[in-house]
Amino acid sequence: MADKVPSPRMNAELLLMFTLDCDRAYLYAHPERELTTGESARYEGALAERARGVPAQYITGHQEFWGMDFIVTPAVLIPRPETEHVIESVLELRTPSAAAGRRRTLDTMRIADVGTGSGCIAVALAKELPGAEIHATDISAGALEVARANAARHQLEKRIHFHHTDLLRGLHGEFDMVVSNPPYVGETEADQVQLEVRKFEPRDAVFAGQRGTEVIARLVPQAHAALGPGGWLVMEISGAIAEETKHLLRAWVEVAITPDLQGISRVARARKPAP
Ligand SMILES: C[S@@+](CC[C@H](N)C(=O)[O-])C[C@H]1O[C@@H](n2cnc3c(N)ncnc32)[C@H](O)[C@@H]1O
Secondary structure (H helix, E strand, O other): OOOOOOOHHHHHHHHHHHHHOOOHHHHHHOOOOOOOHHHHHHHHHHHHHHHOOOOHHHHHOEEEEOOEEEEOOOOOOOOOHHHHHHHHHHHHHHOHHHHOOOOOOHHHOEEEEEOOOOOHHHHHHHHHOOOOEEEEEEOOHHHHHHHHHHHHHOOOOOOEEEEEOOOOOOOOOOEEEEEEOOOOEEHHHHHHOOHHHHHHOOHHHHEEEOOOOHHHHHHHHHHHHHEEEEEEEEEEOOHHHHHHHHHHOOOOEEEEEEEOOOOOEEEEEEEOOOO
16 A cells, blocks of 8 residues: 555554554554454455545545544545635634624524535534524535434534535525535646545536536525625635636625635635625
């Protein structure tokens, strides 16, 4: 495996912890522990999968996000640390200046998470905002199954309403916030995307069309129609589409694009103007 995947030691340890269903402390505390024949076979199988490029999270079935453990299957995008900036951007709106002029506080808002995938954004927001009403949509039935399982895993299934639909189609009533990590990679940038992502993560979760802004271009007007005056749209984006996203948001107010830890434009936040 050493010549086929980055950080081979970390991967080998992770898969051994998965095989033995133990933590790192146990591994180091029991160097004498020998694998049974069954464990050896499982470990070899996991190493072989990883060596052919399958992401470790699809082998172990888990990924941490916002300090919570999420089930992941090949039906969903593996939650990324950058997406935690979306949660931070939403929670920043708790501050009195950001809340100015709004009818509801962040904690009691009606929020839609569009393209929920594993459910990581919806579940993290449901946990952080116990009074909010949360709706989560996805066009993939397989993804919604995983998202529902994750909500249940964190005892938040009663807090999130799941919808199998295209973006916000069919959702009724006025929302205070639309949040989304939509597909935003352009087919023209495909060769810059890691081979593991291209080969193993769901294509419709990653690629939006030729330019990368095709889904966002449909989401912005739909969010505008779904939001009440002063409502917020918060989206994950990439540096490649930051300028075009700003252009798409030209009729909105308080438009802000914030960077991730690498300094890449990562979150676009904007407010629907009050009439
Ligand atoms: C980049 S993934 C984000 C998943 C998850 N929210 C996250 O942050 O890890 C995009 C998700 O949007 C879904 N999706 C793609 N096109 C969609 C559409 N037109 N309507 C609803 N969901 C869509 C995909 O199935 C995928 O689950």
